[in-house]
């Protein structure tokens with residue numbers, strides 16, 4: 001194994017590099033100077049050969065190293081060229097015009113006979129062309145310049161090549177055109193020629209140095225050597241060459257040492273940096289780099305020139321190794337960074353998972369608390385409802401309010417029968433025949449004087465509207481003699497304003513407001529019926545054609561129109577229709593006096609959105625016919641009959657209420673159509689409100705007293721029952737208990753906000769807790785009045801003393 005086989009660098013490569021490093025001058029020679037140098041070399045070669053061929057005398061005009069101009073001037077006569085050609089190829093130019101003497105050369109280089117010279121040149125060119133040699137133009141002598149001179153030189157050198165080929169025996173044929181390398185013959189330094197073709201060698205010299213730079217490393221080395229030595233003096237060359245060789249030796253040894261070190265370290269490095277399959281030997285013996293990054297093709301073995309031996313191009317191999325090491329290091333760094341990023345990402349994901357888990361747990365807890373809050377809300381709602389209605393129970397299921405009408409027609413200072421009004425008490429002045437007045441006290445739940453507003457009168461009623469939505473039945477009556485203000489209380493005056501709206505409008509308005517406030521938990525369907533009882537016959541007032549008589553016995557309520565409503569205005573429209581249809585008859589006492597009972601019934605069906613439970617409640621708003629005595633009404637005939645029916649039905653109503661208050665075993669519902677109609681809303685857990693109206697005028701005293709006595713009977717019984725229920729305790733004690741229950745309910749109001757539900761803004765909102773049994777909503781009036789035969793009174797649990 002030779003050194004070059006074992007080493008990744010060759011002597012030639014070291015030499016080249018040393019030359020490049022030391023011969024900096026040659027590296028900086030520009031292309032133009034190199035070309036000029038090459039051209040000069042070729043010119044000298046041509047001149048020397050011509051001089052040698054034609055002899056000293058023939059070539060006396062041609063210097064050994066002529067300039068371009070000297071070269072052209074010496075040859076422009078064509079004599080030298082023709083003679084040279086004839087020597088090589090005798091007879092090629094049959095006739096050569098010779099110049100007379102040296103004097104033919106004039107200082108400016110002009111020929112004596114241009115024609116003669118042209119003849120020579122032309123003959124020469126024709127002969128050269130016939131030989132297949134490269135030619136030039138005759139005018140090239142006259143034009144001058146580099147390219148013209150180059151063409152002439154090229155022709156001469158081709159002739160030289162041809163001559164050498166002939167001298168060597170002229171074997172084979174020589175051809176024009178081949179790649180080659182410039183000869184250094186002009187400097188006495190021969191080229192190493194691989195091609196034996198004479199013309200090829202000659203022609204190769206036509207290539208420029210610039211071309212050589214691309215011709216491979218050996219061409220590069222040659223030109224480097226030439227360039228390096230070209231500017232040296234002849235006597236300097238041996239010492240320069242010696243010094244250069246020393247440097248080459250030093251460099252070579254240095255690389256050898258470095259290679260050894262590298263070889264020692266190589267196994268580890270290569271193992272780390274070079275993949276196993278990156279350097280393989282092909283079947284032909286070539287070492288091939290299987291590399292994805294550029295290698296510049298340097299790391300290879302040319303088996304054709306090295307007889308199947310390979311060697312590494314040392315420096316470039318080293319560079320490749322370094323590149324690979326750098327690449328691997330870079331990749332290792334990248335991998336490290338990626339690992340770190342992955343680690344950070346993992347931590348981030350873990351953190352997110354923890355947070356997500358926490359959020360999820362919190363959400364679960366929140367959901368759980370919401371669920372228990374929701375069920376708690378339902379419980380509280382239910383409890384609140386019970387408590388609320390217990391309060392209403394304690395206030396009494398039958399409540400009687402007295403209202404005194406003001407004087408009509410602006411009569412300010414008339415004598416009134418009302419002596420005084422205080423809370424629930426009203427004192428009536430009763431004149432005596434003998435001039436001595438007496439007073440009579442009547443007690444009710446509350447007495448409203450002439451100045452009481454519609455809103456104040458409605459206040460206690462308002463509390464019961466909520467009970468209707470909770471599934472209870474409520475019955476509100478307006479009782480009193482004709483013209484005492486019943487319609488005013490229930491509906492309002494003829495000209496309605498917001499302030500003058502009666503109980504009917506206010507009750508319905510509140511009903512819709514409350515139903516809307518509960519819409520998240522309850523869904524309500526509200527519908528309305530409007531009936532009239534006239535002469536003991538029930539009529540449907542919500543018909544647009546004729547007033548429909550009921551069936552045979554005059555009672556057929558289920559057939560009455562039940563009109564769904566969704567707003568107060570819906571109800572007002574229906575009430576207007578009902579009032580229009582209501583039988584109105586003129587009497588001596590009141591031209592607007594109604595001779596029939598009118599009953600507006602509101603049916604409410606509520607569905608609990610959570611539990612699906614259904615509640616049914618109803619509210620009867622009854623404007624009773626006038627309660628005046630027949631004799632005073634001065635009526636006869638039909639009017640008298642009407643009055644008798646009215647009085648009879650009112651008496652029946654009084655009896656029923658009194659029986660309910662006394663908790664009698666028998667309640668006489670069937671004594672009138674009115675009580676039959678209202679049966680479901682009278683008694684049990686139903687609430688009954690009666691507004692008793694009186695007129696203040698002295699001439700109405702008789703009616704006033706009879707009205708108050710009727711009302712007192714009902715009211716007294718209820719209040720008396722309350723006293724008895726409390727083992728003889730008075731109403732004060734009952735009020736105290738209500739107050740404590742209110743306080744208990746107020747504590748309930750302290751629940752979290754979302755557990756509360758809206759309540760109407762009324763003092764009755766403050767609730768209390770009671771030990772009494774929970775109220776159960778009575779069944780709504782789904783039964784025909786005519787079908788009712790049983791007494792639906794609550795079982796009497798306590799002794800009721802009606803004679804209080």
Ligand SMILES: Nc1ncnc2c1ncn2[C@@H]1O[C@H](COP(=O)(O)OP(=O)(O)OP(=O)(O)O)[C@@H](O)[C@H]1O
Pocket residue numbers: 404405406408450480481482483484485486487488489493494590592593594624625626693
């Ligand atoms: N509180 C009041 N304030 C002012 N005016 C009133 C009041 N109460 C009644 N009036 C007026 O008294 C008159 C009679 O009232 P209303 O018609 O309400 O009596 P009524 O009892 O309904 O009579 P009827 O039994 O004949 O229907 C009406 O003009 C009414 O406007």
